[in-house]
Structure formats: C-alpha cells, structure tokens
Amino acid sequence: MDRTVTIAGVEVPRFLYGTAWKEDSTQVLTERALALGFRGIDTANQRRHYDEAAVGLAISAAIAGGLLVREELFVQTKYTFQRGQDHRLPYNPASSISTQVEESFASSLLHLKVEQIDSYVLHGPSSPVGINRDDWAAWRAMENIYESGRTRLLGVSNVSLDQLESLCRDAKVLPHFVQNRCYAKQGWGRDVRDFCNGNGLVYQGFSLLTANAAAMASRELTKIAERNNCSIAQVVFRFAIDVGMIPLTGTTTEQHMRSDLAIFDIRLNPDEIECISHLTG
Numbered sequence: 001m002d003r004t005v006t007i008a009g010v011e012v013p014r015f016l017y018g019t020a021w022k023e024d025s026t027q028v029l030t031e032r033a034l035a036l037g038f039r040g041i042d043t044a045n046q047r048r049h050y051d052e053a054a055v056g057l058a059i060s061a062a063i064a065g066g067l068l069v070r071e072e073l074f075v076q077t078k079y080t081f082q083r084g085q086d087h088r089l090p091y092n093p094a095s096s097i098s099t100q101v102e103e104s105f106a107s108s109l110l111h112l113k114v115e116q117i118d119s120y121v122l123h124g125p126s127s128p129v130g131i132n133r134d135d136w137a138a139w140r141a142m143e144n145i146y147e148s149g150r151t152r153l154l155g156v157s158n159v160s161l162d163q164l165e166s167l168c169r170d171a172k173v174l175p176h177f178v179q180n181r182c183y184a185k186q187g188w189g190r191d192v193r194d195f196c197n198g199n200g201l202v203y204q205g206f207s208l209l210t211a212n213a214a215a216m217a218s219r220e221l222t223k224i225a226e227r228n229n230c231s232i233a234q235v236v237f238r239f240a241i242d243v244g245m246i247p248l249t250g251t252t253t254e255q256h257m258r259s260d261l262a263i264f265d266i267r268l269n270p271d272e273i274e275c276i277s278h279l280t281g
Contacts (some may be wrong), residue, residue: 007153008153012040012119012199012246013246015241015247015248018250019041019051021250024051026051027055027058030055031062032257034067036257036258040076041074042204042248043055043076043077044078045078045104046085047146048088050161051152052112056112070114077121077167078123079120079121079123081134090104097138098137098138105117116149116150116152119153119155120133120146120154121136122139122142124156125163139156139171143171154174155179157179158180159192161192164178164192174199178203181205181206187278188276197244205227206247206248213247216236220275224268230263231259233258235272239276
C-alpha cells in the first residue's frame with residue numbers, strides 16, 4: 001500500500017504525527033519524528049495544548065539540515081475558538097470571529113515558517129450541539145483562506161454527525177477532512193466515517209490507543225497481534241488505514257515511532273479487519 005493518498009490534488013501521508021501535549025519536548029520530538037520518516041505533522045494554534053512555534057522550529061531545522069524539502073512535508077494546523085484556549089491567544093478576542101481566524105492563520109504561518117498551510121482545520125464547533133453563527137463565521141473565513149490559495153485543504157475536528165451534516169449542507173467548500181477522537185465502542189467512529197465515505201471526505205482518527213483501553217486489552221486483538229507477529233498498537237493503526245482512516249500517533253518514544261511507521265509492512269486479512277470493526281471494548 002502506498003504511504004500517501006491524493007486528496008483534491010494534494011498528496012497526503014496516510015499516517016500523521018500529532019504534536020499535542022508535548023510542551024517543552026515538542027521541538028525535539030517533532031524533529032525525531034521527521035528524521036525517522038513521518039512526513040505529515042498535525043498541530044494547532046492553541047497554546048493550551050500545543051506549541052506550534054516549536055513545531056515550526058523543528059520543520060525549519062529539518063529543511064535547513066537537508067532532511068527534506070518543504071514540498072515533501074504535509075503541515076496541518078487549526079483555528080481554535082476562545083473557549084478552547086487559555087490566556088495565550090493568537091488573536092484579539094475583541095475582534096470579529098472572521099478576523100480572529102485571519103489573525104490566527106497569519107500567526108500560524110509565522111510560527112511554522114511556511115508560506116502555505118496544507119490543511120487548515122476548525123478545531124471543533126463553538127458549542128457541543130449544532131452549528132451556530134460563530135461557527136459559520138469561522139467556516140466562511142476559512143473558505144476565504146482556501147479560495148485565496150493560502151491553504152490547500154480544509155477540515156473540521158471534534159464534530160458530531162449532526163454537526164457535520166449541517167456544515168456540509170450549507171458549506172461553499174466542503175471539509176476535506178474530519179478529525180475526531182476514535183472510540184471502538186462507537187464502531188471506531190462508524191457513523192461519521194460512513195458519512196465521510198459517502199460524501200468524499202477523509203476521516204482522521206486520533207486517540208486510537210488511549211481512548212480504547214478495553215479494546216486494546218481484548219483477547220481478539222491479542223490473537224491478531226500474535227498471528228501477525230506485531231504489537232497490538234500496530235494492529236490498531238494498520239486496521240485504521242485499512243478501513244480508510246488517516247490515523248494520528250502522538251508517541252514520545254523513538255521505538256514506538258519506528259514501530260508505528262512499520263505498519264505499512266503488516267497485512268491484516270479481511271476476517272481480522274471485520275473482527276476489529278466489531279470490538280465493543
């Protein structure tokens with residue numbers, strides 16, 4: 001299987017390295033992930049959980065050191081509403097939502113030291129239910145950024161099926177990605193994944209390991225891992241790719257980075273994929 005997939009003319013890695021919750025280790029871990037072979041980086045302009053500027057330093061170091069060129073790297077970041085931020089805001093909270101999006105995007109370009117973002121994601125609707133006026137103001141501003149060519153793709157994160165349906169019903173530019181926390185007990189996000197599959201969207205799954213402790217401890221996954229001579233984590237990530245997801249890993253160890261990237265050498269059979277699909281842990 002190819003390690004990339006083409007989405008709206010953009011080559012996207014099938015596996016992304018997530019940089020949330022890394023704090024002072026963000027730069028060194030991102031550099032290590034790039035050195036080991038990750039070519040897709042996920043971050044956000046949300047200092048509460050991410051250090052986007054440290055990601056930018058890692059990218060610059062990798063390019064300056066000749067490890068890669070900008071065109072080989074997929075960079076994804078996010079706009080986060082004020083309720084998801086702490087006091088370190090990347091925009092003026094007194095500004096309109098559309099202006100906040102523009103200010104946050106401009107800040108991301110500076111942090112990441114790039115001239116274009118590959119994927120710009122709305123980091124969740126402004127409330128748990130529905131798509132409201134603020135959400136539409138943010139999405140319209142993101143559509144303008146997309147239409148200007150400053151980002152190549154758009155996405156939305158932490159979204160329910162109802163919210164996704166509402167957004168897609170009236171959006172001028174549909175999201176190319178949906179990035180959600182992925183629970184085995186919900187069929188690995190089956191309802192949202194089915195909508196994505198039926199509407200030309202691509203599902204990105206995060207917390208595939210940490211959100212699924214019971215499934216990870218199941219006898220079924222243990223047997224599948226033993227048959228394939230690999231770890232349970234590798235089985236889960238390989239399954240995610242086999243059902244059409246782009247998984248994210250946030251590992252902080254070089255050993256796990258290497259084993260994560262090795263999933264492209266694993267082949268699950270259809271019965272194994274079906275079994276994992278129906279785990280309820």
